[in-house]
Amino acid sequence: MRTRQITALLALGASLVACGSSDPEPAAQGGGDGRGPITFVGGKFEAESVQKIVDAWNAAHPDEKATVVLLPEAADEQRRKLVQSAQTKSDTGDVILIDAVWTSEFAANRWIDELKLDTSAFLPPTVETGKYRGKLYAMPMFTGTGLLYYRTDLVKKPPKTWDEMRRICDEVLPEQKGMACYGGQFDKYEGLTVNFSEAVHSAGGELVDASGKPQVTGDGAKKAAQFLADGFKSGMMPKEAITYKEEEGRVAFQDGKLLFYRNWAYGYEAAQKTDGSSKVAGKTDVAPIPGLDGPGAGTLGGNNLAVSSFSKNKQTARDFVAFMTSAEQMRAFAMSSSMPVATAAVYDDPELIKKYPYLPALKEGILAAKPRPSAVRYGDVTAAIQESAYAVVTGAKPVDQAMTELQAALGPLLQP
Amino acid sequence: MSRPRGQSWLAAAMLSPTMIVLALVVFYPLVAAMRESFYTSGQTLDADGFVVEGERFAGLANYAGVAGERFLNAALNTTLFTVVTVGLEVVLGVAMALVMQRAFRGRAILRASILVPWAVPTAVAGLMWKWIFQADGVANALLGTEILWTADGPWAKLAVVVADVWKTAPFVGLLVLAGLQIIPSEVYEAARVDGASAGQRFRRITLPLVKPALLVAVLFRLMDALRVFDLPYVLVGPRKHSVETLSGLIWDEATRVHYGPASAYGTALFVYIAVIAFVFVKLLGADLLSDVRQRRKEARDVG
Incomplete structure (x- = not known):
């Protein structure tokens, strides 16, 4: 009786494992090129100032509203959460804020899409941190150096x-x-x-x-x-x-x-x-x-914006990335938060230099800065x-x- | 033993929901982890630089690390931590229980305050001790030393042990106190009448009678200490060799998306804990189940 029960349990366990591991169809990424509401997932950096940009977007795009989901402050925790939802091919985050050093890992795993956006307004070293094998996968947003x-x-x-x-x-x-x-x-x-x-x-x-x-x-x-x-x-x-x-x-x-x-x-x-x-x-x-x-x-430190490969509304997501990183929004962000942003114009803005006297030193530092290994x-x-x-x-x-x-x-x- | 057939089927039917839940929450994760430990994924790139998807059977390759320096160091740390902390906690816990059991004024307050450390979440306790042990912290100020407790090294081991003993000795104390309270006072009175000294009473009466409760406490603490993760992680930090435990190593591998080796180490840790628990129950824990056996015997005699 006892052995039979154990056998039955093991069989049950085995069958459960079998259904758990049915492989998903290879390379067929989820997501779609649609428009509609999106979610922005990012670390808890300057949440209020980020929310202001999102509010501005929402006011201009009532049919494609963005919701903000904040992850814990520690970078390791953010990465763990983002990797987890990418591995389950979840579309919970359409636009994600990723650390500069994660670009290669996320791009190589096809967790984020290649971006075709204009990066001429950014400090050049910051753009490099968003690239994998020469292609842009993440748009510079925050930056910084020692x-x-x-x-x-x-x-x-x-x-x-x-x-x-x-x-x-x-x-x-x-x-x-x-x-x-x-x-x-x-x-x-x-x-x-x-x-x-x-x-x-x-x-x-x-x-x-x-x-x-x-x-x-x-x-x-x-x-x-x-x-x-x-x-x-x-x-x-x-x-x-x-x-x-x-x-x-x-x-x-x-x-x-x-x-x-x-x-x-x-x-x-x-x-x-x-x-x-x-x-x-x-x-x-x-x-x-x-x-x-x-x-x-x-x-070089910093955080860049990327579009999740599993997003259903990628058109909206890409527009949202362009909107957030536009010169106008970046300047507005810099006015309300001391977190350094990646657009070059901010560092020569007299009003901002008055507010943050370290901007010229920071610009010099960023232009000389080197990324960590990609x-x-x-x-x-x-x-x-x-x-x-x-x-x-x-x-x-x-x-x-x-x-x-x-x-x-x-x-x-x-x-x- | 012979029961009508229908009754056993009824019993099986009644138990089946429990069995299904157990299968889902215990056996499935266990079997899934063991399966994972034989596979590898995401370790190769194609010509365009994309990660090749899908899993590959890896045989025992993931288990190679079990003989590696890092795993053995973690296993040694875990074992040392377990032996030292559980030993200290038993001594302190018993002492606490003996104090808490005494009837005196303010006993309720004393009991409550001894239990406070146990009520503090481990991560919070870790942060608190980190603050105490930091370079210009309370510990160095009190001792007049300049020890870097939270840097990798032997002092970090001591810091973790101190914090863990502070936190969990009350747990042992609580379980032992429960054991003490069921010892009838008549036994002590009789011993006193017979002229037994305090030491004799403790060794001949208290210890044997409190043993079942103490063994349960030690068993719980053993299992807990063998899979310790949070305290060294918060207090000293991940990947510091002097305090890296097996759970810490598994966590580190898993966060670097090495699920294969992480599962392999997890399985090894599971086996290790299972063996320790088995040996513990076999060697010391006859009393743990004596009650059950006794009842079964009575039932058989009646039947």
């Missing part, structure tokens, strides 16, 4: 090179109690990839060359890794910085514990707050980040980079060994 925050009360002229930065620190720090020279984001997460990539490009190297081969055993990459390793060894970068994400470091800088801090533009407003939360209000400015022999090259398996690539870069900053492995291991790990991941 800026060097420094103390105007202690530093006359921001440094252009790492050596200059070291020299300034040697002069200034002996007079300051409990202050370290430089900090960035060195905890083991995406921020470490950003900071490591920034150091490599600032030293004239590259992580991946134009043909898609890893180059981390090259001169530039090794010098960058050495700069980080020495920085932590000598105390130029405080030991705590290996636990810093953006916010921990921002708080340390605002408490006067850092002379220089690398962060995105968002930290500017917070640093200048005069409500007592920042001890460096009025004493902070930003500059493009320094490099080995001259000005550095930041890492890879279909970006998740694996960034994990490999973090693994080796973390070993370098914690001093767990010598630079040569860490870079050789990274070179070996990246090889198969970047293979087409």
Whole structure:
């Protein structure tokens, strides 16, 4: 009796599995080229300002209204949700806001459609982040790169090179109690990839060359890794910085514990707050980040708009993308939010520069900025980079060994 | 044992809804995960750079990682974490229960406050301890140290253990307290009359009588600790070798869309937990089922 029951249960289980795995017809993507109501799915960035653009769209297109669905703030969570709905071929999101580094993965999996839109109004490096194999899949919307925050009360002229930065620190720090020279984001997460990539490009190297081969055993990459390793060894970068994400470091800088801090533009407003939360209000400015022999090259961040392959109303979705990224709407967005946008005109707008004095420095930074490696398996690539870069900053492995291991790990991941 | 045939069919019919629900929510995911662990997908690109769709049978390839350094490290971390935390929690939990059982003024408040950590959601507790353990946090200020608790390293292990013990010792305490309360006070009175010391009373009366409750608590904690994910993830962060647990590893593989290896590791973890539970029940848990067996025996005798 007992064995028969178990057999029956197993058979039931097996039959359930069988219906679960009936393969969908290959390559037949869902979706349609229609018009009608759409849904915009994006992270919780500046929700109010985004809603304003959507309201403007809805007022002009009463038959093709857009609804906003907000995903959690953490990028990993957003990606997980978007990948999940793409894998079930769900049409819940017609227009999706994706991180610049996801473009390749989403395009290669046919989760997003190629776009034929005019990108001439955008800063050129931001357009590159929306491309996969030379074709545009995502329209630039938000952008950003690393800026060097420094103390105007202690530093006359921001440094252009790492050596200059070291020299300034040697002069200034002996007079300051409990202050370290430089900090960035060195905890083991995406921020470490950003900071490591920034150091490599600032030293004239590259992580991946134009043909898609890893180059981390090259001169530039090794010098960058050495700069980080020495920085932590000598105390130029405080030991705590290996636990810093953006916010921990921002708080340390605002408490006067850092002379220089690398962060995105968002930290500017917070640093200048005069409500007592920042001890460096009025004493902070930003500059493009320094490099080995001259000005550095930041890492491009940002979020781009894409049309889901599973959308039923793709015509509306494409129009919506064009509308959101139009010069007019981008300017309106910039007026109400400090999140940097990708259109070039915003950075030369006198009214906006008055509002956000860091815009010229940011523009210079973005034009010099380099994207992180474009890879279909970006998740694996960034994990490999973090693994080796973390070993370098914690001093767990010598630079040569860490870079050789990274070179070996990246090889198969970047293979087409 | 011989029952009329019709009755057994009736029993089967009555039980079938339960069986169907069990099949759907327990066996199907289990079998589906095991099936997934033998397949691979999305790992190759065609000439135009698009991912080749569909699954491919991969045999045991996904299980190759089970012998890999990362899996073994995670397995070791998980085991160490389980042994240390469950050990500490049993000692502290029993102590808490003994205190909570005493009748004194303010007992209700004490009981409630001991249980607070258990009521805090783990993710929230993780964030709270992260705040305590951060570089310029409370822990370093109190100890006068400059330890980076949340960076990868042995200190991170300690931080996770401290946070977990703080959080779940009350759970053990609660279950043991329930066990203590059913020990009749006459037993203690008799022992006292016979001149047994406090230590003797604890070892000869309290421990044996509370053992069934304690074993249930330990079994629950074992299962919980072996699949721990949230605390190390929130407190220290993903992919930090010193605190990466098996569940953490599985999560990491799954978020990088490596469903094959993730399922393989999941299956391995399932087998590991099942073996531990089986061994635990076989070695220590005779008492867990003695009650059932006793009743069955009585029923048979009556029948």
